[in-house]
Amino acid sequence: MSPRRRDPEATAVSRAQRRAEVLGAAADLFASRGYAATTVREVAEAAGILGGSLYYHFDSKESMADEILSTFLTELWADYDRVIGAGLGPAETFRELIAASFRSIDRHRPAVMLYQKETRHLAENPRFAYLLESWRKFREMWLTVLDKGVMAGVFRADLDTGLVYRFIRDTVWVAASWYRHDGPLPAGEIARQYITMTLDGILA
Amino acid sequence: MSPRRRDPEATAVSRAQRRAEVLGAAADLFASRGYAATTVREVAEAAGILGGSLYYHFDSKESMADEILSTFLTELWADYDRVIGAGLGPAETFRELIAASFRSIDRHRPAVMLYQKETRHLAENPRFAYLLESWRKFREMWLTVLDKGVMAGVFRADLDTGLVYRFIRDTVWVAASWYRHDGPLPAGEIARQYITMTLDGILA
Amino acid sequence: MSPRRRDPEATAVSRAQRRAEVLGAAADLFASRGYAATTVREVAEAAGILGGSLYYHFDSKESMADEILSTFLTELWADYDRVIGAGLGPAETFRELIAASFRSIDRHRPAVMLYQKETRHLAENPRFAYLLESWRKFREMWLTVLDKGVMAGVFRADLDTGLVYRFIRDTVWVAASWYRHDGPLPAGEIARQYITMTLDGILA
Amino acid sequence: MSPRRRDPEATAVSRAQRRAEVLGAAADLFASRGYAATTVREVAEAAGILGGSLYYHFDSKESMADEILSTFLTELWADYDRVIGAGLGPAETFRELIAASFRSIDRHRPAVMLYQKETRHLAENPRFAYLLESWRKFREMWLTVLDKGVMAGVFRADLDTGLVYRFIRDTVWVAASWYRHDGPLPAGEIARQYITMTLDGILA
C-alpha cells in the first residue's frame, strides 16, 4: 500500500526470523543427536528449507553452533555477574547461582546441552576457545563461593571443595537433558528443590 | 616346535587378548570423542593394527559398542541386584547403590560414559533396546527405594521423587566424565562424600 | 519532470552502460581467475549489483563469455581481413598481422586471454563452435602467408611451416597475459620489437 | 609359490605404479581441462578406480597437483643448474636452456601446462609458494643470460631485455600445449628450430 517498494523493517524481521528458525532447529538437533551426528540437511529440513539454502544465512555448520553458544553464554554470564556483584552471603549467592543456572536452562535448553556435551570436541577449534574460558571462569566463580562459605562456617568443612564444585556443576547442567519448559514442574520450582537437596540433603 | 601346528590354547588366549585390547581402545575413544566422532581407523590404530583388521575380530563398529555396553551392564546389574536383594533399610540401600555405582565408574569408566551419553543415539537401533530397558529398570529401582524411604519417614517428603531420582542419577553418572582411577581421591572416598552431600547436604 | 514516465532513451543508455559494465567486470575476472573459477557473484559484485540481478541483463554466465568473445572476434577479423585484403607482400603482411594482433590485445586484453585459455573448454559446447572456427581460419591465414613467403624466398625454407605458425601464434597471444595498457612500453612499440625478434632474431 | 605370504617388492611396485597411474591421469586432466574444472571423480575414473579410492593414495586434490609440479620442477632445475654451471658463452647458454626446456616439455608435458596455466591460481595457497619462487629464479636466470649477451655484443642491444625475456619464456612454455611426444617432429628438432627462430629470425 505504501509507495515504498519494500518495508525494510518487515524484511529485516523476516530475515531475522528465518535465522532464528534455523538456529532453533539446529540447536534442538545438535542437542538431541549431538553436533557431529547431526547433518546440515537435517537442520535445513527441520527449518523447512533445503540444505544449500542454509548457506545463505550461515557461513557453516560451525557458525551455527558458534552463534547458539555465544548467545547463550553472553546471557548466562550477564546473569552470573549480576549475582556475584550483589554482595550476598555464601548461602544466598549459592541459591542465586543455582536459580540463574536453571533460568538459563529454561531459556536456552539446547544451548546448555551443547555447552555441556560438545565443549571438549568443539574446543579443539580455536574458534571455540571461549567455551573453555567460560568453564574456567565458572569453576573459579564456584570455588570462590564455596571456599568463602567454608571459611564462614556456612558450608561443611569435611568435603573436598573441588568435589563439591563438580557435584554442583554436573547436577545443574545435566538437568538440561531432561528438562522441558512445559513439564509438570516450572523451572523456578525445580531450582528450589535442587537448592534444598544440595544444601540440606534429602534426609528428613 | 611341537608337532601341532598351533597351540589352540595359546591362540585362544591371544585372540581374547587382542579382542580385549581393541575393545579397551574403542571404549576409551568412544568415551572421550563420542561414538559418532570416533573412526574405526582410530580404534584400530590405538590397538596397534590396521583398520581392515578390526573386522576379523568384530562384525562392525556397532558390535564393539554393543560388547562394551553389555559387559558393563551385566556386571552393574549383578551388583545392584545383590544390593537390592540384601534387604537393607532405605538409607542403607541408598548408600550401597551409590557405592556400587561408583565402583562401576571405577572399573568401567568409558562404558559408563558411553551408556550415559550415547544411549539415546544408539537406542534408535533395536539392537540396543536393552539400553533403554536398563534405564527403565534403574528408574524403577530408585523410585522404589526413594518412595519406601519417604514412607518410612527417612527421606524428606517435600521433594518431588521423580526430581530426586533424576538428581541422583545424573549426579552419579556424570561423575564418570571427570573421574580418574589414579586421581587424588579413591572411588570409595568420592562415593562417601557424594553420599554425604546427597543425604545431608553441604550446609554445616 | 516530463509527463512521460520514463525516458526510454535514458533507460536504453543506462541499460547498455550497465551491460557494458557487467561485461567488463566479467571479462576481467574470467581472464584473471579463469572462467570456471570465477563465480557469477564475483562478477556481480565487481559490477556493483547482486548476483541475482545479473540475470536481468544476461541469460547465463555462458552468455557473458559468448558476448565477450564474439565482440572481440568480430573486431579482430575485421582487422585481419583488411590486412589480408590489402595485397601486401609476405613480410609486410606478416608485420601488419602482428601489429593488428597487438592492437587487439591492447583493446581486448581480457577477451584475448579468454580466447587463448578457455577455447578448448568452452568449445565442448556447440554454442562456442565459432571459437574453433576462428582458430581454424587463423591457422589457414598464417599458413598461407608463411607458405607464400617461403616460396617467394622471403622466409627461410629450412623451418617447418606448421612449427613457425604455432611459434607466431603462441608468441603473440600469450603476450596478453602480461600486457598492461598503461605499462612502460606502448602496444605499438611492443609489436615492433616482436616483429624484429621474429623476423630477424635476437642475435646482433 | 614362495613361502613368503607377500612379495614386498611386488607390493611396493604395485603401490607405486598405482600412484603413478593416478598422478598421470590427474596431470593429463589438469592440463587439458584445467585444475579447477577437473573433478576428482574424473581423475579416479581415468585411473580406473572410484572417487573415494583416490584418497587412499593421496591426501587431497591439491596434493596431487603438488606432487606433479614439484617432481617436474625438481628435475627442471637440476637440468637448468647444470647448464648454468657449465660456464658456456651467452649464445650457447641460450641454446642449451631452450633445449633443456624442450626436454622438460617432452618428459613432463602436462606438468609444464599446469605450471604455466595454474601457477597464479594455485599460488594463492602458501603451499604452492615454490611455484612463484621458481618463476622468479627463472626470470633472474634468463635476464642474466640476456644481459651478459647484450654486453658481450652477442645479442642485439636495441631490444628491451624484459620483453625478450617474456618472449622467450612464453614461446617455450606454451609449446607444451600443442606438443605430442609422438608427433611428427621429435622434441630435439623442435628445440633446434625454435633456437633458430629466436636467434636468427625467420627471414631468409
Add this chain to the structure above:
DNA sequence: CATGAATGAGTGTTCATTCAT
C-alpha cells in the same frame, strides 16, 4: 591374523540459476 586397496553412500559446502517482490 593381518594387510592394504578399494568401495560407495554420505557429509559439509559451493554455485549458477530462478523468481516473487
Add this chain to the structure above:
DNA sequence: AATGAATGAACACTCATTCAT
C-alpha cells in the same frame, strides 16, 4: 532493474565396510 531468498545438482572429501592375498 534490482533484490534476496531459495533451489538442487555437483563438488571434494570421509569413513565403515569388504575382500583377495
